[in-house]
Amino acid sequence: MGAYLLSPADPYIKGVLSLSGDPMQGNAIFQMNCAGCHGFQAEGNVGPSLQGVSKRKSGYGLIHQVISGDTPPMPKFQPSEKEMADLLSYLETL
Known part of the structure; x- marks a missing residue:
């Protein structure tokens, strides 16, 4: 599929x-x-x-990090929008 570049305006x-x-x-x-x-x-x-981590990275930055696979060995992870929102919410508690 190749690299999928996201922008803050991306619908996801x-x-x-x-x-x-x-x-x-x-x-x-x-x-x-x-x-x-x-x-x-x-x-x-x-x-x-x-x-x-939520103090070091923006919501956009965290989403990009999770779904992009740009930093091996971290794999691409493609959660639904709701799952990603839940994960962000948890990361904000850390």
Whole structure:
């Protein structure tokens, strides 16, 4: 498929950012898809710590990081808009 470049005006990005996420659901998504590399408490493991990540990256930046696969070995992850909103909401609690 090649690289998929997203802009803040992308309909997916706009859709995600227009939703209110549920941090409890986001935690469940994180545990299933991210904790293996980032640690169960997002403290870092194979992947970096995500503690305070929402203070370092914008919502757009976090979405792009998750779905792009631009930083190997992190794989592309294609959650629905609601799942991504939930994941962002959880990341904001870290």
